[in-house]
Structure formats: C-alpha cells, structure tokens
Amino acid sequence: MALRNIGAPPMIELSPVTAMTAYLTLLLLLITAVWLYSILKRQKKSLDITDEELTTCEYCQIVYLSKKFKRYTHCPQCKSMNDKKSLDRS
Numbered sequence: 297m298a299l300r301n302i303g304a305p306p307m308i309e310l311s312p313v314t315a316m317t318a319y320l321t322l323l324l325l326l327i328t329a330v331w332l333y334s335i336l337k338r339q340k341k342s343l344d345i346t347d348e349e350l351t352t353c354e355y356c357q358i359v360y361l362s363k364k365f366k367r368y369t370h371c372p373q374c375k376s377m378n379d380k381k382s383l384d385r386s
C-alpha cells in the first residue's frame with residue numbers, strides 16, 4: 297500500500313550542501329547587520345560630542361552658542377532672552 301500525502305504541503309527537499317549554503321548565507325547576513333548597526337551607532341555617538349548648538353537671537357540676529365538642553369538663553373550681545381521653541385516655529 298503506497299502512502300499518499302494528500303492535503304499536506306509538499307516537503308521541501310534540501311541537500312546537505314544547499315542546507316549548509318543557506319545556513320552560512322543567513323549567518324553572513326546576521327553578522328553584516330550587526331556590523332552595520334554598530335557602525336551607525338558609533339557614528340551617531342561621534343556626531344553628538346557637544347551639548348551646545350547655534351542659536352540666532354531673534355532681536356539682533358547675532359548667532360551664538362547655547363546649551364541644547366536650555367530652552368531660554370541670553371543673547372551675549374543685546375542680553376535679550378530668546379525662546380528656542382518660538383525660534384523653531386519661525
């Protein structure tokens with residue numbers, strides 16, 4: 297009596313060479329992905345070495361360095377207080 301595989305999905309036949317090639321390809325892709333991720337992570341870190349940014353005074357238009365985390369900064373020239381949120385909108 298012959299066994300018939302009716303209704304079940306067909307089995308994928310893999311030779312040992314094909315299975316090894318697929319395994320090595322997936323491993324290589326994984327290593328490449330981890331390598332690219334580490335490079336991108338390092339680049340982002342190296343770009344963010346300062347906690348200062350350029351701010352333009354909204355009264356006298358002078359450009360000066362200010363702390364990124366401070367919302368309100370004093371202009372060194374006209375001593376006016378600048379709000380970064382309002383500068384971003386304009």
Ligand SMILES: [Zn+2]
Nearest residue numbers: 353356371374
């Ligand atoms: Zn100013």
